[in-house]
Amino acid sequence: MLGAAFLGIGLWAWAEKACRRTACPCLADVSVPMERHVKVFAHSSVSDLYASQGVLSNISSITDLGGFDPVWLFIVVGGVMFVLGFAGCIGALRENTLLLKFFSVFLGLIFFLELTAGILAFVFKDWIKDQLNFFINNNVKAYRDDIDLQNLIDFAQEYWSCCGAHGPNDWNLNIYFNCTELNPSRERCGVPFSCCIKDPAEDVLNTQCGYDVRLEGELSQQKYINTKGCVGQFEKWLQDNLIVVAGIFVGIALLQIFGICLAQNLVSDIKAVKANW
Secondary structure (H helix, E strand, O other): OHHHHHHHHHHHHHHHHHHHHOOOOOOOOOOOOHHHHOOOOOOHHHHHHHHHOHHHOOHHHHHOOOOOOHHHHHHHHHHHHHHHHHHHHHHHHOOOHHHHHHHHHHHHHHHHHHHHHHHHHHHOHHHHHHHHHHHHHHHHHOOOOOHHHHHHHHHHHHHOOOOOOOOHHHHHHOOOOOOOOOOOOOOOOOOOHHHEOOOOOOOOOOOOOOOOHHHOOHHHHHHHEOOOOHHHHHHHHHHHOHHHHHHHHHHHHHHHHHHHHHHHHHHHHHHHHHHOO
16 A cells, blocks of 8 residues: 555656646646645745746756656655565465565565665775765756755755755856856855755744855855755764664565565465365
């Protein structure tokens, strides 16, 4: 059920995005846009910016940046969970050895891939760090291209109290925030609001707190925004929570091994019963 829910959410969000890109009215009147289900931002100034700067409104179509779309994460994870759940559940209920074997092999393959990825990540730590840096910067470029990606970046920067991959100047990679003279954007030389240091006394979220902040010196910036990069902050978070993270991965691995053993044991029992017929 959980896999079907993930898959359904992913497919719904993907279909709605596709309709919006092609000006399709199919979902616009009957569903609420996905961004209304997440944290609401003050987009009025951004909407005005898009209207006055139509050339910049669709980054990916111009620059082919290919930013990460969180919708695909829902679709892939939901699809895998649904297939596994379906095979295991129906296989057990109907005593279908073929489905149970498929469940065991598929789950074993996932476990093997996870184990391989963990070993490679430990051996090639520097390469993983470089890829993480590239991934973040690539998505910084596409920040305004997709609302779900934008929300994901904002969440990461707020949660880890960071800004950009290595610092605020990484936002020069984004065509709305770069400091070039030819940039007509009001957000020029700024950063997203998620980089700002929050004032506990503020009741209303100030989405313009990052405007022009990079025109000031680094010491002045530290008063208003987080100046540490997200790569470094993520590494620090992993080190501080290593036991918890390791425990989660070990727990998932044990559940997978337990599932494989149960499926194989059920297959053996079914074969033993059939042999006595």
